Amino acid sequence: MEKPMLVFQTDFTYKEGAVCAMYGVVKSVDRSLEIIDGTHELPQYDTWSASYRLYQSMKFWPKGTIFVSVVDPGVGTSRKACVAYTNDGYYIVTPDNGTLTHIKKFVGIKEVREIDETINRLHGKDTEEVAIFHGRDLFGYCAARLASGIITYQQVGKEYNVDEIVCHEIYDPVITDTQVEGIFEINDPNFGNLWTNIPLASFFDAGFKYGDMIETIIYHLDKEVYHDTILFHKSFGMAKKGDVMIYNNELKKIAMAVSVGNLCKEHNLDFGPDYKVVFKRK
Amino acid sequence: MEKPMLVFQTDFTYKEGAVCAMYGVVKSVDRSLEIIDGTHELPQYDTWSASYRLYQSMKFWPKGTIFVSVVDPGVGTSRKACVAYTNDGYYIVTPDNGTLTHIKKFVGIKEVREIDETINRLHGKDTEEVAIFHGRDLFGYCAARLASGIITYQQVGKEYNVDEIVCHEIYDPVITDTQVEGIFEINDPNFGNLWTNIPLASFFDAGFKYGDMIETIIYHLDKEVYHDTILFHKSFGMAKKGDVMIYNNELKKIAMAVSVGNLCKEHNLDFGPDYKVVFKRK
Amino acid sequence: MEKPMLVFQTDFTYKEGAVCAMYGVVKSVDRSLEIIDGTHELPQYDTWSASYRLYQSMKFWPKGTIFVSVVDPGVGTSRKACVAYTNDGYYIVTPDNGTLTHIKKFVGIKEVREIDETINRLHGKDTEEVAIFHGRDLFGYCAARLASGIITYQQVGKEYNVDEIVCHEIYDPVITDTQVEGIFEINDPNFGNLWTNIPLASFFDAGFKYGDMIETIIYHLDKEVYHDTILFHKSFGMAKKGDVMIYNNELKKIAMAVSVGNLCKEHNLDFGPDYKVVFKRK
Numbered sequence: 001m002e003k004p005m006l007v008f009q010t011d012f013t014y015k016e017g018a019v020c021a022m023y024g025v026v027k028s029v030d031r032s033l034e035i036i037d038g039t040h041e042l043p044q045y046d047t048w049s050a051s052y053r054l055y056q057s058m059k060f061w062p063k064g065t066i067f068v069s070v071v072d073p074g075v076g077t078s079r080k081a082c083v084a085y086t087n088d089g090y091y092i093v094t095p096d097n098g099t100l101t102h103i104k105k106f107v108g109i110k111e112v113r114e115i116d117e118t119i120n121r122l123h124g125k126d127t128e129e130v131a132i133f134h135g136r137d138l139f140g141y142c143a144a145r146l147a148s149g150i151i152t153y154q155q156v157g158k159e160y161n162v163d164e165i166v167c168h169e170i171y172d173p174v175i176t177d178t179q180v181e182g183i184f185e186i187n188d189p190n191f192g193n194l195w196t197n198i199p200l201a202s203f204f205d206a207g208f209k210y211g212d213m214i215e216t217i218i219y220h221l222d223k224e225v226y227h228d229t230i231l232f233h234k235s236f237g238m239a240k241k242g243d244v245m246i247y248n249n250e251l252k253k254i255a256m257a258v259s260v261g262n263l264c265k266e267h268n269l270d271f272g273p274d275y276k277v278v279f280k281r282k
Numbered sequence: 283m284e285k286p287m288l289v290f291q292t293d294f295t296y297k298e299g300a301v302c303a304m305y306g307v308v309k310s311v312d313r314s315l316e317i318i319d320g321t322h323e324l325p326q327y328d329t330w331s332a333s334y335r336l337y338q339s340m341k342f343w344p345k346g347t348i349f350v351s352v353v354d355p356g357v358g359t360s361r362k363a364c365v366a367y368t369n370d371g372y373y374i375v376t377p378d379n380g381t382l383t384h385i386k387k388f389v390g391i392k393e394v395r396e397i398d399e400t401i402n403r404l405h406g407k408d409t410e411e412v413a414i415f416h417g418r419d420l421f422g423y424c425a426a427r428l429a430s431g432i433i434t435y436q437q438v439g440k441e442y443n444v445d446e447i448v449c450h451e452i453y454d455p456v457i458t459d460t461q462v463e464g465i466f467e468i469n470d471p472n473f474g475n476l477w478t479n480i481p482l483a484s485f486f487d488a489g490f491k492y493g494d495m496i497e498t499i500i501y502h503l504d505k506e507v508y509h510d511t512i513l514f515h516k517s518f519g520m521a522k523k524g525d526v527m528i529y530n531n532e533l534k535k536i537a538m539a540v541s542v543g544n545l546c547k548e549h550n551l552d553f554g555p556d557y558k559v560v561f562k563r564k
Numbered sequence: 565m566e567k568p569m570l571v572f573q574t575d576f577t578y579k580e581g582a583v584c585a586m587y588g589v590v591k592s593v594d595r596s597l598e599i600i601d602g603t604h605e606l607p608q609y610d611t612w613s614a615s616y617r618l619y620q621s622m623k624f625w626p627k628g629t630i631f632v633s634v635v636d637p638g639v640g641t642s643r644k645a646c647v648a649y650t651n652d653g654y655y656i657v658t659p660d661n662g663t664l665t666h667i668k669k670f671v672g673i674k675e676v677r678e679i680d681e682t683i684n685r686l687h688g689k690d691t692e693e694v695a696i697f698h699g700r701d702l703f704g705y706c707a708a709r710l711a712s713g714i715i716t717y718q719q720v721g722k723e724y725n726v727d728e729i730v731c732h733e734i735y736d737p738v739i740t741d742t743q744v745e746g747i748f749e750i751n752d753p754n755f756g757n758l759w760t761n762i763p764l765a766s767f768f769d770a771g772f773k774y775g776d777m778i779e780t781i782i783y784h785l786d787k788e789v790y791h792d793t794i795l796f797h798k799s800f801g802m803a804k805k806g807d808v809m810i811y812n813n814e815l816k817k818i819a820m821a822v823s824v825g826n827l828c829k830e831h832n833l834d835f836g837p838d839y840k841v842v843f844k845r846k
Contacts, residue, residue: 016751017616017617017618019601019603020571020600020624027600028626031566041754044754075799075800076801129764130816131812132800132814
């Protein structure tokens, strides 16, 4: 049977040698393993973003693919290191620190095991006393052993209760007779778009349709920071260049953008539960 | 026969999950395909840069390689999605939005086909209603099918006239008895160098030679923003550290740099037809 | 015998086509070669950082791996282009410009050969007159030929004396009865941590132990810029969020960080011999 691929996401950067060292460990376990660069330079220490990026990309990969997520502000403390097995057949090697939030809620986790450091941690190379680089010494190494077939999933370590997995709070949108209210739950850091937690289906159910002009208010810590009536459409290109608009994003959630622009920068906005967005129903 | 490699260039970033999702689609079509990260984080929406980067790198790859270029400000609108086949034997999967400008002019395109979305678009994974991520749902998917041999080039979709390909204007240098005049047509964003549209051969023809000190004037919107007499040589190392100099770049065009410095930042310059550069003949 | 992998580190960026062109050359020499992205966007022209990143990551790779390091401010000048063979069995293809400093001192170089441009430089593709892109035309091409078995190590070019290798000065820590004094020899640009040149073992020998509160003074050009008594521990998580702390880094050297923060940015610090750090013994 073909060995699964390893898809990495980290809050490391290519600008220094950490990714390189981590991949070297993988290739030293088994030269034939295929390493994929998923997402790097996630916002540092941001386990919410780590969780969201897994949710955004995982389902597009072949079943059995092993994801290694290393956003690990608690490295070297008592937080668990684990490998989760999802309901749809993927493995996620990660600190148990909130990174599994979205996959647990929207996909489901069938089984989770704590990595046994006594057998699945790198030895030698002068790494024994190092406590701050589990991406290299634990997660990458353990994932490579699993992918290579050196260990079975059971040999990762002891199973624990899926209910014990550490999760962030997920906010649900609130739909009333007069409005649809959500938060910006994540951004697109490249284009400066903001993605709400409101599913496209809910937006349609509330009566909105492509082509509508929708009164939109954004609050930051309850202070109004944006208020305008803007176009809702399928894609950026339907709006005039430079206009703020509402669109259906790649995960079928309602999102906002500046057409051929950058909403976050031009309007000084960001994501997180402090940002509330309200779309007024007519 | 060996399957061609897929070389990607996008204006996406590794900092979020889009690249990861796109590559997952490719690997789900055919696990054995080889994905190469070409160029990412191109200036957003900049189809001129996309075109230039293809021109800069394509010829160094084995014939038959498939390039996937996703700089797509018009995603979801009526702009064509296409696969071009070049005179020198490469495939380019791209929106037809100016990205083919340089390859069409300097290499030539033998044939171009519009991607038939009814057969070459991803289905399932909850993507049907998504209009804004053709990198994942159309270009990546179609390119993977082509590379894998699932479809032939003819099965991409209907051929259309190469003359219909959308192209940017390309500016030619102007050589007179007294000067050589060009524009900065692109930059090196990493080192802050600026590349003109003046071929080395034309510069030599005009009588300049390595070692010359050349009076150089830069205009921005016809206002003089730089004026000095500077060294023309083969490489940065021939100039004094910190000096502005003229050199022969990797594509044999005349370029300007600060030796061990950053011309764009230090002199507040950029590329585009608004920037005119004049080299005075003696 | 399996062909060695090629691990690249450069001060180039993915944001333009240079990496892509360089990899194309490799794949045109031998399609089957495995290219690994090690470290990119190293600080431009910084051969010290190049040297450090090799030292940081090389030992984790399988023996025989070929590293290609392209930080090359002297490209096109008389600096040597070489391939070094290390005491522990790796190859490094690099300009001989200080990039071999740490590997030479801490690992040892068994043999070094100057690349013979008459046989190991790319021909054709209109590259002959180009003097400024040895990553593409010389280092990448020569490394690919070596990895592929087209040339032996001896056929790289003439051997020269290991003692002639260009090296930066390496500063040693100074330990006295009252203090341990070092420099910040490198940073972690992603998390803003600073790594000293003081080995963990020396720190322990000086009597410090995990859990200690240590009086710490940082000087920039002999001016005191930081002075506080801070925690020394195994990992960031042992300090209070936002606190400056001392820890044991991934290479078992003493380092400083802000827990879940960014020391460099928050305290306006950087690395280099101008920065001296003093830890006071009780």
